[in-house]
Amino acid sequence: MPGLLLGDVFPDFEAETTTGKIKLHEFLGDSWAVLFSHPRDYTPVCTTELGRAARLHSEFSKRGVKMIALSVDCLEDHHGWTTDILAYNCEEFDGCSLPFPIIADSQRELAVALGMLDPDEKDKDGMPVTARCVFIIGPDKRLKLSLLYPATTGRNFDEILRVVDSLQLTAxxxxxxxxxxxxxxxxxxxxxxxxxxxxxxxxxxxYTKDLPSGKKYLRYTPQPEAQQ
Structure with a gap:
């Protein structure tokens, strides 16, 4: 649904993925989640992003965060592309798979429903491609953060991990x-x-920082432990 706002319950949906059919809310359970979209399979920037996400998967897992990707291609392409992604990571990929599923959205139904399409970027057939969206979803299934990058700009997954740390602490x-x-x-x-x-x-x-206005609004304290 276009216009998804912070605090809204994230839409539930069924989808085919590289690890089987899922219902999103059931898949998420009581976990935090990062859902991130990709313009197309077998594209250079997306390959680097998924490779980086795979490298950081254990860090997200430590924080109780599930990861799930989306790309507007079919499952067969997703499985073939996975081999390239793992090879990009210089890993032995025989018998291996990505540590998170990729949603197949070849009809662009989810991309449209979630407002992911970038009208200025087109594929070889002249169809709008999916922008690089990031949705962080809390255990209550509500949207905690959204980021939207154009297809030409790869995301910084270290920043996404930092944002998760902030969201979990401040929650x-x-x-x-x-x-x-x-x-x-x-x-x-x-x-x-x-x-x-x-x-x-x-x-x-x-600790309060003195300011020319004399207002005492810049107050700091050592970081407390996050509450689980």
């Missing part, structure tokens, strides 16, 4: 993460929180 703690935050860095205390509540919640201390 269980009353904090925010500043620009360029990395796990272990200080986090920010929301302006809506009183000094008394902040002192109670953050025994490691709250």
């Amino acid at each position: 269980g703690r009353k904090v925010a993460t500043p620009a360029d935050w990395r796990p272990g860095d200080c986090v920010m205390v929301p302006p809506s929180m009183s000094e008394e509540e902040a002192t109670s919640l953050f025994p490691a201390g709250v």
Whole structure:
């Protein structure tokens, strides 16, 4: 459904994938998830992206995150392309498979329903190709983050992993993460929180940066542990 907003329940659907037919919500269970789309099989940027996603799969798994890709081609092409992706990763690929499924969307039904098509990028047949979408879905099946890249720009999967760390931390703690935050860095205390509540919640201390306005809204505290 075009216009999917943050906080909306992510649409459930059935789809054929490289690991069999799935129902999305059933596949996700109580996990976090990253659903990421690709313009076409056997394309250079997509191959590098799926290779990088495969390398980082264990890091996402440590965080309780399931990964699932989508491309507007058939299962047969997906299986053949997987061999190239694994070879790109310089892995022994005999008998191996990607550590996550790829959805087959040859009729572009999901790409249209989820607002994934890039009207400015066309394939050899003149059809719009799928943009590089990233949807992060929480255990409550609600959309927590969306990113949209054009077909010409490959994604940074280290950044997607960083975003997952921030989302999981802030989902269980009353904090925010500043620009360029990395796990272990200080986090920010929301302006809506009183000094008394902040002192109670953050025994490691709250530090305020002095600003020309005199307003005390830049407040930091050492990162608390994420709540599972």
